Amino acid sequence: MSGCDHPGLLPMEAALERLLALAEAAPIEQNELVALAEADGRVLAEPLIAALDLPPWANSAMDGYALRLADWNGQALPVSQRIQAGTAPVSLEPGTCARIFTGAPLPAGADTVEMQENVELDEAGRVHFREPLKIGQNVRAQGQETRLGEGVLPAGTRLGPIELGLAASLGAAQLSVRRRLRVAVLSTGDELVEPGQALGPGQIYNSNRRLLIAWLQRLGCSVVDAGILPDDLQRTREALGALGEVDLILSTGGVSVGEADFLGIALREAGELALWKLAIKPGKPLTFGHYQGVPVIGLPGNPASTLVTFGLLARPYMLRRLGVQRVEPLGFAVPAGFTWRKPGMRREYLRARLEQGRVVPYANQSSGVLRSAAWAEGLAEVMEGSTLSEGDMLRFIPLSEILG
Numbered sequence: 001m002s003g004c005d006h007p008g009l010l011p012m013e014a015a016l017e018r019l020l021a022l023a024e025a026a027p028i029e030q031n032e033l034v035a036l037a038e039a040d041g042r043v044l045a046e047p048l049i050a051a052l053d054l055p056p057w058a059n060s061a062m063d064g065y066a067l068r069l070a071d072w073n074g075q076a077l078p079v080s081q082r083i084q085a086g087t088a089p090v091s092l093e094p095g096t097c098a099r100i101f102t103g104a105p106l107p108a109g110a111d112t113v114e115m116q117e118n119v120e121l122d123e124a125g126r127v128h129f130r131e132p133l134k135i136g137q138n139v140r141a142q143g144q145e146t147r148l149g150e151g152v153l154p155a156g157t158r159l160g161p162i163e164l165g166l167a168a169s170l171g172a173a174q175l176s177v178r179r180r181l182r183v184a185v186l187s188t189g190d191e192l193v194e195p196g197q198a199l200g201p202g203q204i205y206n207s208n209r210r211l212l213i214a215w216l217q218r219l220g221c222s223v224v225d226a227g228i229l230p231d232d233l234q235r236t237r238e239a240l241g242a243l244g245e246v247d248l249i250l251s252t253g254g255v256s257v258g259e260a261d262f263l264g265i266a267l268r269e270a271g272e273l274a275l276w277k278l279a280i281k282p283g284k285p286l287t288f289g290h291y292q293g294v295p296v297i298g299l300p301g302n303p304a305s306t307l308v309t310f311g312l313l314a315r316p317y318m319l320r321r322l323g324v325q326r327v328e329p330l331g332f333a334v335p336a337g338f339t340w341r342k343p344g345m346r347r348e349y350l351r352a353r354l355e356q357g358r359v360v361p362y363a364n365q366s367s368g369v370l371r372s373a374a375w376a377e378g379l380a381e382v383m384e385g386s387t388l389s390e391g392d393m394l395r396f397i398p399l400s401e402i403l404g
C-alpha cells in the first residue's frame with residue numbers, strides 16, 4: 001500500500017485536524033446541572049470527584065462466615081451474630097464467628113470470610129473451618145474501588161450507561177454537564193419533498209433531514225429544524241442569516257460545482273471557506289465556513305456522503321466543541337474479503353459487513369444509495385493509492401461506534 005496525493009483535495013487527516021482546531025477555537029463553555037436521569041449522552045463539564053469511599057465500609061464478597069483469623073487455631077467457632085446486607089453489625093465477640101451474607105458489612109474485629117460451601121456445622125451450631133484460610137479472603141476492603149476525594153471521571157467524559165452507573169454508585173444525584181449544542185439542520189434542493197406528500201415530476205423524498213435530526217438527537221444536541229431550502233442564492237443567504245441563535249448550521253447539498261449549488265457560493269461571499277474538497281469518497285465536496293460568525297458545515301447531498309461526512313468529520317467536530325478529547329472512532333483491523341485492483345485518488349469508505357471475519361462491501365457503493373448503509377455494519381477504509389488482495393488488512397469502523 002502507498003499514499004497518493006491529489007492536487008487540490010485535502011487528505012482526511014489534514015481535514016480532521018483543521019476541523020478539530022476550529023472546534024477548539026469555539027468551545028461551548030456554558031454548563032448546567034442535570035439529574036442523572038437526564039444525563040445520558042451529555043458531556044461532563046467538571047471532573048466527577050468521589051464524595052465517599054467505595055465501598056464505604058469493608059464487606060463480604062460471599063455468603064458464609066466472618067472471623068478474625070488470628071483467633072482461630074483450628075477449633076470450631078460458635079456463631080455470635082447474623083449480618084445481612086443493609087444492617088449494622090456489632091463488633092465481633094472474640095473467639096466467635098459471624099454468619100454473614102454477600103454485601104453485608106464486616107463486623108469490627110473480623111478480617112476474613114469463608115464461603116459456606118467450605119465449612120461444616122456441628123449439632124451445637126459451631127462452625128468448623130478448614131485449612132487453609134488466608135487473611136482478608138472474600139473481604140472487599142473499604143475504598144478498594146475509590147477513595148473519598150479521588151477524581152473518578154475527567155471533565156470532557158461523554159456520559160453513557162456505565163458512567164451514569166458509576167456516578168450513582170458514588171451518590172451523585174446531579175452532574176454538571178456542558179449545555180446542549182444547538183444545531184440547525186437545513187436541507188437544500190428544489191427536488192426535495194417530505195414523506196407523506198405526493199412526489200411530483202423530478203422530485204425525491206428528503207432523507208437527509210430525518211437521518212441527521214435523529215442522529216443529532218442521539219448525540220444530545222438541541223435541534224432547530226430549518227426545513228427545506230430551494231436552490232436559490234438569495235434564499236440561501238436569507239436562510240443562513242436567519243439562523244443566528246445556533247452554534248452550528250448543518251446543511252446538506254449545494255456544495256459541489258453545479259449551477260444550482262449555492263451553499264458554497266453563499267459561504268464564499270461571506271468570507272473564507274476553511275475547508276472544501278476532501279480526498280475522500282464519498283464526501284468530496286464537504287465544506288466548512290462561517291456565515292455572520294456562525295459555523296456552517298455543508299455536507300454533500302448524496303445520502304451516503306452525508307452519512308460518512310457527518311460520522312467521520314462533523315460528529316468529531318461537534319464533540320470537540322463540547323470538550324470531548326477522544327472524538328474519532330477507533331475501528332479495528334480486519335482482513336479484506338474482496339480485492340481492490342484500482343488505486344483511487346480518494347480514501348474510500350465502503351459500506352460493508354463482516355462475514356466469517358472478513359470485510360464484504362455492499363455491491364452498489366454509489367453515494368446515492370443509502371440502502372448500502374442500512375445493510376452495512378460498518379465503514380471499511382480503503383486508503384488512497386492502495387490496492388488490496390483478499391486477506392490484506394484494512395480498518396473497519398463499526399457504525400455503532402459513530403451512531404451515538
Ligand SMILES: Nc1nc2c(c(=O)[nH]1)N[C@H]1C(S)=C(S)[C@@H](COP(=O)(O)OP(=O)(O)OC[C@H]3O[C@@H](n4cnc5c(N)ncnc54)[C@H](O)[C@@H]3O)O[C@H]1N2
Pocket residue numbers: 187188189191192204205206207208209252253254255256257258261282283284285299300301302303305367368
Ligand atoms: N461536475 C461535478 N459534479 C459533481 C462533483 C464534481 O466533483 N464535479 N462531485 C459529485 C460528488 S462527489 C457529490 S458527493 C455531489 C455533491 O453534491 P452537492 O452536495 O452539491 O449536492 P446536490 O447536488 O444538491 O445533491 C446531490 C445528490 O444528492 C441528492 N440529495 C440532496 N439532498 C438530499 C436530501 N436531503 N435527501 C435525499 N437526497 C438528497 C440530490 O437529489 C442529488 O442526487 O456532487 C457530485 N457532482
Ligand code: MOO
Pocket residue numbers: 280281282283284285300302304305367368
Ligand atoms: O463524494 Mo461524492 O460523495 O463521491 O459522491
Ligand SMILES: [Mg+2]
Pocket residue numbers: 253254255256257258260261
Ligand atoms: Mg450539487
